Amino acid sequence: MNEFDIVSKAITSRRSVRGFLPDPIDISLINQILSAASFAPSGSNIQxxxxxxxxxxxxxELSQQLLEAFSNQLPETREYQYYPVEWRSPYIERRRETGWGLYRTMGIQKGDRVASAQQHGRNFAFFDAPVVLIFTIDNYLQQGSWLDYGMFLQSIMVSARGLGLHTCPQAALANYAAIVKNHLGIADDQTVICGISMGYEDTSCVANQYRPDRMELNDFVTVHS
Ligand SMILES: Cc1cc2nc3c(=O)[nH]c(=O)nc-3n(C[C@H](O)[C@H](O)[C@H](O)COP(=O)(O)O)c2cc1C
Structure with missing residues (x-):
């Protein structure tokens, strides 16, 4: 493989895995991934x-607390707005297609709220992954640092591929930021951004067969020359 193929394979083999084997991951592998990802760029290198x-x-214990909160429909304690309050085209259609696409793959019928909620609840079992990473940012930092943060998160997920590991980024975990912070002793000057579940893929899990589409280049690239 040439260098482009190696890099491209690491990027394109990353996908959101929603069923992991319980096999533990040695902390040395996680440190290796985080060390590589720490080379992500950030404005003025503020990291x-x-x-x-x-x-x-x-x-x-964290999973148990989150599952309880979800199944008892406790009020959410999200600290930032991830999505627009009012959805517009074309984003609403893409969002619907992603949700329905996953449910279709799993044989969940449109409108089956019980089965849909059950699948959503799997977020709080970390899809059975043995490790979950929780990410926070100082409240005082601005939008630019959130941009930096995305690069760091992607670097983690891509690096994990190099060790045969898979990931699922999860904003759902920030829905119960208060529980997460309390359980991990995270100070109030931090905002919980999201989590990443990490582990080895359970290839027998039907949810993992889902492959969401991507736009064609023509749909998002304008060349000026
Ligand atoms: C920041 C972020 C948060 C996400 N949160 C969730 C989540 O809470 N639960 C989930 O199942 N997937 C979550 N996803 C995964 C997206 O649904 C997924 O990236 C998208 O559908 C594209 O699929 P792919 O990652 O398999 O390529 C999240 C992705 C990102 C980047």
């Missing part, structure tokens, strides 16, 4: 990231 690696008993 706005803070990562909590949650595994073992701490992971199980």
């Amino acid at each position: 706005p990231w803070k990562v909590h690696v949650v595994m073992g008993e701490k992971r199980d």
Whole structure:
């Protein structure tokens, strides 16, 4: 493989895996991934990231608390607005297609709220991944640092591929920021951005067969020359 193929394979083999094997991951692998990702660029090199690696008993307890909050429909404590309040085309159509596409793959009928909620609830079991990373940012930082943060998150997910690991980024975990912060002793001057579940893919999990489409270049690129 030439260098482009190696890099491209790492990028294009990353996908959101929603079913993991319970096999543990050694902390040395996680450190290796985080060390590589720490080379992500950030404006003025301010490196706005803070990562909590949650595994073992701490992971199980967090999952239990989140699952309880979700199943008892406790009020959400999200600290930032991820999506627009009012959806518009073409984003609403893409969003619907992603949701329905996953449910279609899993044989969940449109309008089956019980099965849809059950699948959404799997977020809080971290899709059975043995490790979840929780990401926070200092409240005082601005939009530019959130841009930096995205590069760091993607670097983690791409680096994980190099070790045969898969990931699922999860904004859903920020829905219960108060629970996450309390469980991990995160100070109030931090905002919970999201989590990333990480582990080895359970290839027998039907949810993992879903492959969302991407736009064609013509749909998002304008060449000026
Ligand atoms: C910041 C971020 C948050 C996300 N949050 C969730 C989530 O809470 N639960 C989930 O199942 N997928 C989540 N996703 C995964 C997206 O649905 C997924 O990236 C998208 O559908 C494209 O699919 P792919 O990642 O398999 O290429 C998130 C993705 C990103 C980048």
